[in-house]
Amino acid sequence: QNGGFVRNLKFCLTLYRRFLTFLRNRMASSGSEGFGHITWWGFSPAQDLQDLGKELRLEKLTLSDSVEASGDLNVLLVGAGDCRHILKTIAQSYRWRRRRINFYVVENQLELLMRHLLLLHIALELPQRMGLQEKTELYLEVFGDTLVREQTADYIRTKATDFIKLITDADKLARDMPLVDMSLLKFRERDAMEAICKFWRDPEVKSFDIVKFWDARQRRYLAVRYDTRKNVYDWDRTMKLHEKDAKILHGSEYNRWRDTGVAFQVREGDYTVGNRTLASGILIKHEGERIPARGYWGDIATGPFICHGIESENQDLFKTANGLYTGCCSFVSEYNLLALFHEILHKQRYVTPKEEENTGGKKGATLTEITEEEEEEEEGSEQSSGTSDGRERGDGTTQEDEQVLIPCPDFKVYFLPLKACSDIPRRSKYAGLFDVVFFATGMVHNITPDLSTTLADEAVIIVETAKYLIDLRDEQQEQFGKTVNDMAAAAGWKPISTCDFKKDVFAKYQFKRDS
Numbered sequence: 311q312n313g314g315f316v317r318n319l320k321f322c323l324t325l326y327r328r329f330l331t332f333l334r335n336r337m338a339s340s341g342s343e344g345f346g347h348i349t350w351w352g353f354s355p356a357q358d359l360q361d362l363g364k365e366l367r368l369e370k371l372t373l374s375d376s377v378e379a380s381g382d383l384n385v386l387l388v389g390a391g392d393c394r395h396i397l398k399t400i401a402q403s404y405r406w407r408r409r410r411i412n413f414y415v416v417e418n419q420l421e422l423l424m425r426h427l428l429l430l431h432i433a434l435e436l437p438q439r440m441g442l443q444e445k446t447e448l449y450l451e452v453f454g455d456t457l458v459r460e461q462t463a464d465y466i467r468t469k470a471t472d473f474i475k476l477i478t479d480a481d482k483l484a485r486d487m488p489l490v491d492m493s494l495l496k497f498r499e500r501d502a503m504e505a506i507c508k509f510w511r512d513p514e515v516k517s518f519d520i521v522k523f524w525d526a527r528q529r530r531y532l533a534v535r536y537d538t539r540k541n542v543y544d545w546d547r548t549m550k551l552h553e554k555d556a557k558i559l560h561g562s563e564y565n566r567w568r569d570t571g572v573a574f575q576v577r578e579g580d581y582t583v584g585n586r587t588l589a590s591g592i593l594i595k596h597e598g599e600r601i602p603a604r605g606y607w608g609d610i611a612t613g614p615f616i617c618h619g620i621e622s623e624n625q626d627l628f629k630t631a632n633g634l635y636t637g638c639c640s641f642v643s644e645y646n647l648l649a650l651f652h653e654i655l656h657k658q659r660y661v662t663p664k665e666e667e668n669t670g671g672k673k674g675a676t677l678t679e680i681t682e683e684e685e686e687e688e689e690g691s692e693q694s695s696g697t698s699d700g701r702e703r704g705d706g707t708t709q710e711d712e713q714v715l716i717p718c719p720d721f722k723v724y725f726l727p728l729k730a731c732s733d734i735p736r737r738s739k740y741a742g743l744f745d746v747v748f749f750a751t752g753m754v755h756n757i758t759p760d761l762s763t764t765l766a767d768e769a770v771i772i773v774e775t776a777k778y779l780i781d782l783r784d785e786q787q788e789q790f791g792k793t794v795n796d797m798a799a800a801a802g803w804k805p806i807s808t809c810d811f812k813k814d815v816f817a818k819y820q821f822k823r824d825s
Contacts, residue, residue, distance in 0.1 A: 432452065456585050467513070520571065574640050768821070771798070
């Protein structure tokens with residue numbers, strides 16, 4: 311038995327070294343500069359994780375006429391980069407049998423966990439404080455723009471101060487944002503997150519000149535092609551992203567993002583303040599020493615358009631005229647997020663007035679009704695403020711303090727430590743816990759046989775392919791897929807279906823524990 315264990319360990323180490331070699335070769339090329347060192351956004355569309363696994367164990371768990379709540383569903387998200395899968399799963403949960411869903415989030419940098427916290431907070435703002443349209447625009451700005459409006463920067467600074475209290479006071483976190491649990495983080499990680507919040511609320515522009523950082527990254531990435539960068543942008547968009555099923559990506563929005571880092575300019579205004587949530591630090595070599603450097607170290611090649619901008623349930627957004635799309639990724643992203651926030655709030659599908667006319671019936675709230683409802687809520691809150699403000703409850707809190715965010719009682723998001731993938735297999739409480747596991751492209755090196763001890767029987771594993779990494783050649787994507795398949799096989803995972811790593815967005819596996 312010991313001999314077999316040693317052989318298995320050597321085989322896994324060999325696969326791991328092959329993957330590291332692949333990454334080093336990729337990072338050694340000029341194209342590595344485009345991917346960056348931190349994943350601010352994912353490279354796959356937002357998914358309802360219950361829907362992704364419906365053909366397997368989730369079908370048995372979710373498709374039922376019973377209204378009684380079933381067992382918990384535990385999801386492990388490794389390196390997702392943003393909370394798109396969490397939000398879509400929450401938003402569309404009313405379409406499935408009611409259950410408690412626990413999300414366990416692992417990222418490789420604490421700045422990403424802070425972004426999770428901020429984006430989740432925006433998504434769950436009460437309608438009395440923020441309407442759906444305003445919420446959508448704010449979310450897109452924070453999510454994908456290097457430069458934001460002054461009012462957005464003020465919002466980030468205000469929330470940074472609030473988050474310090476949430477990070478340092480577990481009782482306040484449980485009361486004000488019960489969706490999130492940070493108790494599993496190490497104390498030094500929470501201290502570092504507090505430091506990130508203090509940086510976010512720093513109004514000094516010189517401490518984070520993102521315009522300078524962005525231009526420096528582009529110059530390094532493009533090198534001698536910098537003077538003809540407009541042609542490079544057009545080539546990358548039409549010959550790479552369009553060929554990867556992102557044909558709705560418009561030249562004006564993509565070129566603007568490649569030039570300035572502003573992806574979503576959904577409202578007329580001055581985008582002049584640096585988005586400090588996109589700041590992170592790395593160690594760089596300087597005169598033989600490794601020193602920390604803060605700057606923008608994320609993606610500068612693909613963009614934040616993939617997450618919400620290339621797929622939608624509303625196919626009217628993909629109409630064409632003379633062979634060209636009439637819309638763009640920004641329009642699709644805005645619609646998808648508006649519909650998602652509506653579903654979180656109202657637990658029903660969002661239907662545009664045009665869709666209602668075409669179907670001849672009423673299937674959900676329309677944009678007009680949403681606007682009228684928000685106006686009524688605002689009027690009601692104004693009228694009640696004169697009578698209820700300052701009225702204290704028995705515990706010393708006011709009625710307004712009772713509800714801070716939209717309640718999500720059936721969901722919990724646990725932030726795990728940075729090195730959780732290597733630590734949790736040794737913890738008994740995680741044994742056989744996870745029903746669904748998601749691995750982002752940049753975190754597949756965490757696929758190990760040890761991690762299988764944390765998987766439930768018939769667990770579904772979803773791996774994000776490198777399809778939308780535009781600097782990878784076809785043979786590199788094939789090599790990436792071969793390495794992932796070998797790692798999955800070593801971990802005891804069997805592919806659900808054959809995955810073409812050049813064309814498919816996800817590779818799906820299933821783990822079955824030997825009886």
